[in-house]
Amino acid sequence: MSEVNTIAVIGAGIMGRGIAHAAALGGYRTILEDLLPGALRKAETEIRANLDKAVELGKVTAPDADSAFQRLEYAGSVEQAAREADLIIEAVPEEMESKIEIFTLLDKICRPATMLASNTSSLSVTEIASVTYRAKKCIGMHFFNPVHKMKLLEVVRALDTDDDTLATAVEVGKRMGKEVVVIKESPGFVTSRINAIIGNEAFHMLQEGIASAADIDKALKLGLNHPMGPFELVDLVGLDTRLSILEYLHKSLGDKYRPAPLLVQYVKAGRLGRKTGRGVYEYPEAPSKP
């Protein structure tokens, strides 16, 4: 297993900030980077608030929360973030072109020993790794939203991932407080593949007028014991992210994953979920544009 002291997280959106939070709490020096300086400022505020909340709830001691906060650094460029990292976790939007662009750059600027992980929810890590000269050091680390609360980490072994990289990713996940399952690469892994079908079916039902969004959510929570309804969940995840996943599963696994027209329409309208103030539901307290 390789030693990891410093983790860089590329992309400080919904997932990147949570991954940085968990990495810092796990004792790693953590460097967070985003194209947008505003995203880094938002991440810093949100991580502080979530750490304070964890202290309030008795889940973390105040000194541990303060030490974690001090382990966090914010970088102005990918180069600056990547230079000293032993492991880089990429969390930019769910588009193959963006992942390939980042991995191509990281491969050029990182030390040869640095491992590269993607937090993709569905895309082929093998394909992302293929643009590098270190495919054996590339792996999927699929965290869940909100990262500081969700227990699971899917570690995705790509075609060329070596045993050392796999063992290291599992160990890092455990130190970040996660329960780890190891998955052989396949579109959508376990969770995104099943969740995409449930969420898509809910949009079809809404479109067909079978029940209201609130009642579909209620039915799954009270009847099937899901902790959140499919519409509450998609608003949290982001409708754009869900649509990207479905488009990829449709392309790679077949017609049953074709995105529901209503989901496509909501994304076209800019109704992306909590992050834009409106998805299936409305969130008056959130900003109205990304």
Ligand SMILES: NC(=O)c1ccc[n+]([C@@H]2O[C@H](COP(=O)([O-])OP(=O)(O)OC[C@H]3O[C@@H](n4cnc5c(N)ncnc54)[C@H](O)[C@@H]3O)[C@@H](O)[C@H]2O)c1
């Ligand atoms: N949202 C979820 O619930 C969820 C859950 C698990 C995995 N994921 C996966 O995590 C990844 C990120 O999703 P998200 O929901 O955090 O997206 P997001 O849109 O909230 O955040 C993406 C961030 O990446 C930044 N970014 C874009 N291009 C960049 C670049 N070249 N360099 C640096 N930063 C860049 C953006 O400014 C933005 O802040 C996706 O692959 C997604 O599928 C998402």
